[in-house]
Every structure is written in C-alpha cells, then in structure tokens.
Amino acid sequence: MQVERLRVTQFRCYERADVTFAAGVTAIVGANGAGKTSLLEAAHLALTGYSPRTTNDARCVQEGAAFLRVEAEVVARGSSHDVSVGFEPGVPKRVTLDGKSLRSRDQLDAWWTCLVFLPDRLAVVKRAPAVRRAYLDRATSRLEPAHLTEVLAYTRALTQRNALLRRVRAGVTPGAALDVWDVVLAKHGAAIIAARSRTCAALAPLFAERLVALGGPGGSTLTYRPRLDGGEKDLLAALEARRGVDIDRAVSGTGPHMDDVLLSERRRDLRVYGSQGEQRTAVLALLLAEARLIVERRGEEPILLLDDVLSELDTGRRRRLIETVREHGQALITTTEVAHLPEPPDGVLVVSAGSVAPLVERG
Amino acid sequence: MLPPAAERLVHELERLPGVGRRTAQRLAFHLLRVSEQEALSLAEAVREVRARIGFCTVCYSLAEGELCGTCSDARRDRSQICVVETPSDVVPIERTASFRGLYHVLGGALSPIDGVDPADLRITELVARVAAGGVEEVIVATNPTMTGEATASYVATVLRGMTRVTRLASGLPVGGDLEFADEVTIGRALAGRREL
Numbered sequence: 001m002q003v004e005r006l007r008v009t010q011f012r013c014y015e016r017a018d019v020t021f022a023a024g025v026t027a028i029v030g031a032n033g034a035g036k037t038s039l040l041e042a043a044h045l046a047l048t049g050y051s052p053r054t055t056n057d058a059r060c061v062q063e064g065a066a067f068l069r070v071e072a073e074v075v076a077r078g079s080s081h082d083v084s085v086g087f088e089p090g091v092p093k094r095v096t097l098d099g100k101s102l103r104s105r106d107q108l109d110a111w112w113t114c115l116v117f118l119p120d121r122l123a124v125v126k127r128a129p130a131v132r133r134a135y136l137d138r139a140t141s142r143l144e145p146a147h148l149t150e151v152l153a154y155t156r157a158l159t160q161r162n163a164l165l166r167r168v169r170a171g172v173t174p175g176a177a178l179d180v181w182d183v184v185l186a187k188h189g190a191a192i193i194a195a196r197s198r199t200c201a202a203l204a205p206l207f208a209e210r211l212v213a214l215g216g217p218g219g220s221t222l223t224y225r226p227r228l229d230g231g232e233k234d235l236l237a238a239l240e241a242r243r244g245v246d247i248d249r250a251v252s253g254t255g256p257h258m259d260d261v262l263l264s265e266r267r268r269d270l271r272v273y274g275s276q277g278e279q280r281t282a283v284l285a286l287l288l289a290e291a292r293l294i295v296e297r298r299g300e301e302p303i304l305l306l307d308d309v310l311s312e313l314d315t316g317r318r319r320r321l322i323e324t325v326r327e328h329g330q331a332l333i334t335t336t337e338v339a340h341l342p343e344p345p346d347g348v349l350v351v352s353a354g355s356v357a358p359l360v361e362r363g
Numbered sequence: 364m365l366p367p368a369a370e371r372l373v374h375e376l377e378r379l380p381g382v383g384r385r386t387a388q389r390l391a392f393h394l395l396r397v398s399e400q401e402a403l404s405l406a407e408a409v410r411e412v413r414a415r416i417g418f419c420t421v422c423y424s425l426a427e428g429e430l431c432g433t434c435s436d437a438r439r440d441r442s443q444i445c446v447v448e449t450p451s452d453v454v455p456i457e458r459t460a461s462f463r464g465l466y467h468v469l470g471g472a473l474s475p476i477d478g479v480d481p482a483d484l485r486i487t488e489l490v491a492r493v494a495a496g497g498v499e500e501v502i503v504a505t506n507p508t509m510t511g512e513a514t515a516s517y518v519a520t521v522l523r524g525m526t527r528v529t530r531l532a533s534g535l536p537v538g539g540d541l542e543f544a545d546e547v548t549i550g551r552a553l554a555g556r557r558e559l
C-alpha cells in the first residue's frame with residue numbers, strides 16, 4: 001500500500017496542511033516541537049481511525065477549534081481510495097471510505113495495515129509482561145482478527161471467576177459453582193495461547209533475521225513464555241488443581257493473563273541487560289519482522305510510521321535501519337536533522353510552527 | 364419545580380427501564396393532559412397486572428392463575444422443555460410457532476460479579492421436573508453471551524445422565540449479508556455447518 005496524499009484540518013498545531021508523500025522513504029524534518037510527530041499521528045489517524053498517542057481524541061483538536069478532520073489518498077490492492085476521519089468533541093467520530101460512512105473504524109483494518117514506532121513503544125522491551133502481552137495480542141489480531149474477541153471474552157470470564165472466588169472464600173457460594181467458569185476460562189484461554197504461539201513462532205525467525213540486519217550480534221531469540229502451555233483440557237486441569245490456592249487468594253493464579261514474551265540476545269534478556277540502543281533496535285526489529293509477516297500473509301506491505309527512530313543509534317545501525325526499511329516499501333520517518341539519515345531519502349518534508357513544505361531541489 | 368405530586372410521578376416513571384428524566388417528564392405531562400379516565404385506566408392496568416399475574420408454578424413464566432397458558436395447554440408436547448433466562452425470552456420462541464414443547468424460566472443467568480449464583484436461579488426446580496420423568500429433551504436457549512453460555516454449561520452438567528440436553532445453534536441471521544457479520548458469528552456458523 002502507499003499513502004499518496006494527506007490533508008489535515010485543525011489537527012494539533014496544524015490549522016491546515018496538505019502534503020504528498022514519495023513512494024519510498026520520506027523524511028519529516030523540523031526542530032523540537034515543530035509538529036513532526038503530529039504529522040505522523042495525523043497520518044495514523046487517517047489510516048486507522050485512531051491516534052497512536054492518545055485515547056482522548058479531543059486532545060488532537062487544534063486549540064480553539066471546534067473539530068478536526070484528516071483525509072488521505074491511499075493506493076491499496078491496486079486501486080486508489082479516499083479515507084477521511086472527522087471528529088468533534090461530544091459527537092461520535094466519523095470515518096468514511098470512498099465517501100461511504102463506516103460503522104466502525106476497525107473496518108479499515110481489512111484494507112491496509114499501518115505499523116507505528118513511537119519512543120514510548122520501547123516499553124514493549126523495557127516494562128512489565130502486561131505491555132508485551134498487549135503488544136502480542138495487537139500483533140496477533142492484525143493476523144487473525146478473531147483473536148481480539150477471544151481476548152475480550154477471556155478477560156470477562158476472568159473477572160467473573162475472580163468475583164466468584166471472592167464469594168466462595170467468603171462462604172456465600174459453594175466451590176462447585178466454579179466448575180462452569182473454569183470451563184469457559186479454559187476454552188477462551190486455550191484459544192488465546194494457541195493464537196499467541198502461532199504468532200510468536202512466525203515472528204521469531206523474522207525477528208532474529210531483522211535484528212542481525214540492523215547490526216545486532218546475532219543469536220537473538222523471541223520466545224513465547226506461556227504461564228501454562230497446552231490445550232483446553234490442560235488448562236482446565238490446571239485450574240482445578242489450583243482451585244484451593246485460588247480461593248485462598250481470591251484471584252486466578254494461572255492462565256494466559258500471566259504470559260510473557262522473552263526477547264533475548266546472546267542469551268541475555270534484553271529487558272534486563274539491553275542498552276538503550278539495543279532495546280530500541282529490538283523494538284524496531286520486532287516492527288520490521290511484523291511488517292515482513294504482514295507482507296507474507298496479506299500480500300501487501302504495510303506503511304511504516306517511524307517517530308524519532310534514529311536517535312540513540314550509531315551510524316552503522318542507522319544505515320542498516322534505513323536499508324531494511326527501504327525493502328519494506330513506504331515509510332515516514334521523523335528526524336531533527338536530515339543529516340541523521342545515512343543516505344538521501346526519497347522525499348523531504350520540512351515542518352516548522354504548524355506548516356509543512358516539501359524541500360525543493362536538494363543538491 | 365413541579366408540584367410534589369407531579370414530581371413523584373416523574374420520579375416513578377424515571378425508574379422504568381429506558382426512561383430518562385426528560386421522557387419521564389413528557390409522559391407525566393401527557394398523563395396530566397389526557398382525560399382523567401384515560402390516565403386512571405393506566406393506573407388500573409398496573410394494579411390489575413400486579414394483582415392477577417404471577418409466576419407459573421411449573422415453568423415460572425408469567426401466568427394468570429396457577430399455570431401459564433403453555434403449561435395448561437393439553438396439546439403441548441410434554442417431552443420437551445426449553446430453558447430460557449427470562450419470561451420475555453418465551454415470546455420470541457412462541458412467535459416461531461415451531462416449538463410445541465414446554466418452557467422453564469430460570470430467572471436470570473449465572474453472573475458472579477452481579478452476585479447471581481446457581482442457587483439464585485430455578486435450577487433445582489428444573490432438575491425436579493426432569494426427575495419426575497417423561498422429559499426426553501431439554502433445549503437450552505439461554506442467550507449466546509458469556510453469562511448465558513456459562514449458565515447453559517451449568518444446566519448441562521446438572522442434567523447429565525438424566526436426559527438429552529441440547530443447545531440452541533448460533534450462526535448467521537436469515538436474510539443477513541455475510542459481509543456484515545462479525546468474525547465470531549461467522550466462525551461459529553462455520554463450526555456448526557451442515558451437510559447439504
């Protein structure tokens with residue numbers, strides 16, 4: 001897929017902006033606070049219907065403005081499409097594709113994929129397992145849309161079971177009432193574990209390969225660490241075996257809600273031992289691995305939105321990153337200096353104080 | 364703002380499901396505007412329904428008297444029992460006119476977060492009905508929600524070995540477009556596909 005044009009109205013620092021993008025790598029250049037990330041955010045909002053930075057769309061509306069609007073012209077699966085997202089605080093967001101209003105922004109996911117790197121995505125390597133689970137579930141849903149529904153169902157069943165554990169502990173309900181909830185939990189839990197391990201198995205070799213391509217020393221692995229591996233029967237047996245402990249603590253102590261993913265390089269856990277640069281490279285390798293997987297599964301490359309990826313990387317890693325990104329098709333990359341890019345990009349947009357202009361004729 | 368009696372009416376109407384403050388006011392003003400006879404006939408209908416309608420002593424759906432219309436109908440097939448969550452769930456099944464058996468209303472679905480345990484549902488009563496004999500099939504028609512499914516599997520467990528227990532199929536709505544169905548529904552429809 002390719003985004004050819006983006007129009008922005010009353011979005012963050014932009015009163016109005018109208019930009020066209022090159023086919024390969026477009027650099028978005030500007031000083032700190034000039035609006036580089038906002039431009040990426042606007043592209044993400046137009047393509048997916050939501051902001052990668054905030055769940056509160058009202059924050060994206062320009063100060064003093066009543067509404068925002070972002071529109072993009074996209075070429076996907078050989079035909080061009082117009083997508084637009086309009087938002088006015090207090091009114092449901094309106095997403096339209098080729099002039100037709102969509103019931104839900106999720107419907108855009110069927111058309112194209114957008115992978116984004118923001119500096120806060122480093123949390124996937126650095127922070128608690130919950131962040132990696134959330135990432136893994138997002139990545140899995142991009143490959144198998146039904147996964148999201150399983151996760152929601154599992155979460156609801158878990159809340160019910162935990163509520164019941166409290167009631168059993170308090171002596172309000174007999175323990176046998178747990179039987180049905182164990183069955184429901186095991187059913188959805190097993191589906192989640194299976195889908196997550198499929199994703200990890202597909203991502204692992206690509207992750208290792210990308211990490212080497214980005215200048216890693218090799219020997220890196222991505223391993224799914226389920227708290228409990230197995231099918232519905234194993235999960236059910238484990239829940240039954242733990243029942244006593246679970247009642248005492250009034251919380252379900254096993255299942256996919258306690259899974260983790262181990263990212264390591266030369267047998268060192270990157271979460272614990274990785275340097276800033278190594279952790280950043282790992283997150284980028286993960287993103288590029290997913291991009292590769294999406295090309296394989298869906299037959300079309302996703303667009304990459306990369307915010308501030310070049311900082312903390314040495315010149316060698318920067319060069320390899322841009323080379324690898326190039327293989328993937330279109331990418332928008334923000335940077336404070338065009339000189340940070342190891343080779344001239346296919347297009348440069350200069351951002352300053354809420355306006356964007358293409359850089360004319362480079363030497 | 365309103366005289367106390369009118370305020371009280373608005374307050375009572377507001378407690379009805381789906382009615383907010385504004386609608387309650389509209390309804391109250393309407394009742395004040397129409398003839399006294401018309402307004403009082405509503406009050407009388409409420410009084411009468413509370414005085415005369417109770418629960419059927421066999422299936423716990425709504426009944427005027429001891430037994431509901433279905434349970435007292437000698438032509439109904441007594442070998443089939445359809446288990447539903449609430450009395451209102453009987454209505455859509457009756458509309459199909461293709462079920463000729465009897466019902467059993469559980470009075471809700473299992474939901475620990477809302478404090479609903481098996482003992483709060485009319486499950487012992489269902490077991491007793493089946494144990495009394497003559498029941499060849501129990502069709503579980505609880506909602507296809509998480510609580511409904513949990514309830515269905517609980518009912519199936521307690522009736523195991525006593526009779527045949529079946530679950531309402533779930534799949535695509537008739538006249539619906541495949542394009543507009545969600546993944547879960549299509550997935551279930553695929554899992555429950557049939558030979559042609």
